[in-house]
Amino acid sequence: MEVQGFRAVDSLRLDFNSPITAFSGLNGTGKSTLAQLSACAYRKPTTAAVRRYYVKDFFPVSAADPGPFTTDAKIACAYEVQGAALEPQKVTVIRASKEWSGYKRQPERACYALGFTQFIPQVERRDFSIYGGHLITLGAARDLDEPVSEIIVGILSLPYEKLGFIEVTHSARTAELATATRSGRSYSENHMGFGEGRVVYIVTAMETAPAQSLFILEEPETSLHGDAQERLGRYLVDVAARRGHQILMTTHSAAILGQLSTDSIAYLRRRPVDGQVEVTPGLATYQVDAYLRGDRAPGSRALCTEDSFARQFVTAIMRKCDRDMIAGIRFVEAGGHDQVRQSVRILQEGGLKAVGITDGDCNDIGQHGVQSLPGGQPPEKVVFNDDAVLRHFANKHSLDVRAHLAGVGDHHKYAETLARRLGLDAAVVATFAWDAYVTARPASDFDSLLHFIRSELA
């Protein structure tokens, strides 16, 4: 999707590489703008009982807001359409004179934009079920299917006996209220907790929507307890895979972001140089951005690695060869090789000295402040196949590392597997391993890496 000229977003290209995309970032960086525009990207399927969203629904023009978008504003989307030609179908929606045009050529899909108003407690809305409470009559009731209520029970960790909806009527008006039975007592959403009500509505919508729908969620963490946010995050991953939905959300919740892969996180930030909104993937950029804004010591330096395991390697080298270096550096675990490169760029743009070290299976040769570790392989494979390391664990811990890792396919699990066997933390195993590795080598083996770090941070 390419977006041009909406609110803070002058020009931005978004690639959706995962069924879930979570827009994170500081307030006013365009998260809701992008989520709302995405909701307008499809035509309503003729058969589905859903709403169709238009740009004007989200970007009202008035005397108070003459220009929420520029005259050349546009949204260009490329769709992978099933059964169609191999080329993605491209549709651009632009403002032609006074109307938006292009909608008719969009493909069909059921879209659900679940914003804050999806569950505004009726008590605050002074809905008729409140002000006319003494006059309403109850209509048909329906229970939620058991698997659906079980999901809600799981997320909220509340022991409901029954969840459902009931029709309420007051003069000519009819509405539905969510209902719950808990510890033998029944109540409607007028007496539900805010988080409770929201989860009931979000989950019901996701479970009953047509498969492969598009969901836009505005800060789904609202009103939820931290653990419940985490479980909601896991549920969203599950339902996206199980029902084929695509989920776009805005969020400020570290608990939800923590459940998502790097591919699913789009971090939005305004570039310090020109205030333009740009997007970077992954969570580490969030830490980096926060760090840039925090009160950091002048002249501070950052070293970004992919993860803590690679950082352990770098610090083991420093402990052996140049111990004083460690104190002056802030280590950032970026989450992946692309994130290392992005983090270094963002830090440098923010006026900081920063250097990136990617794993040995990457081919960074020092450009843009990023170089790969020696060894040509992921660091876990390098260290746990090294003779000195194998000897260390055999002698000090009577552990045959090779035999123990024989059945472990994923090298990211090596340290954790050994740690469990030894009753240690994985970080301690990594420290032992890297120290054994580094000790067995002459300092000159690490000259070129240290030279690179020094020259970049000088």
Ligand SMILES: Nc1ncnc2c1ncn2[C@@H]1O[C@H](COP(=O)(O)OP(=O)(O)OP(=O)(O)O)[C@@H](O)[C@H]1O
């Ligand atoms: N007419 C305009 N021209 C340029 N920028 C605008 C205009 N109107 C609003 N903005 C910018 O857009 C921002 C709001 O965008 P949006 O609602 O997408 O942000 P957000 O990332 O969702 O923020 P939050 O985290 O607070 O929900 C405002 O902070 C403002 O800076």
Ligand SMILES: [Mg+2]
């Ligand atoms: Mg927002």
